[in-house]
Amino acid sequence: MAIMRCIDVQPSNEMTVDEFKAWLRRFDADHDGRINQEELKEALHSLRVRFGWWKARQGMKEADCNHDGQIENAKEIEKL
Numbered sequence: 001m002a003i004m005r006c007i008d009v010q011p012s013n014e015m016t017v018d019e020f021k022a023w024l025r026r027f028d029a030d031h032d033g034r035i036n037q038e039e040l041k042e043a044l045h046s047l048r049v050r051f052g053w054w055k056a057r058q059g060m061k062e063a064d065c066n067h068d069g070q071i072e073n074a075k076e077i078e079k080l
Helices: 002-006 017-025 037-046 052-063 074-079
Strands: none
Touching: 017 037, 017 074, 037 052, 052 074
16 A cells, blocks of 8 residues: 555545545556556646655555556555
8 A cells, every 4th residue: 555655645535445446547548457657646646646756656666566667457556
């Protein structure tokens, strides 16, 4: 849950894992079913997160298990 640690989530703004996955899919710009660092940065930017570029990089480092630069499976999405 790297992203959730980087974002101050207020109790009224909490979302389930399924809601998070659906929200994140909205930022899959090339519709390949995977999220890259740039797409993750855009997702964080939509939340008006400070230092979104850095938090996207940190999230990718922690969640990208096979180090291919993509968040592509349920295990990696869960780690975000």
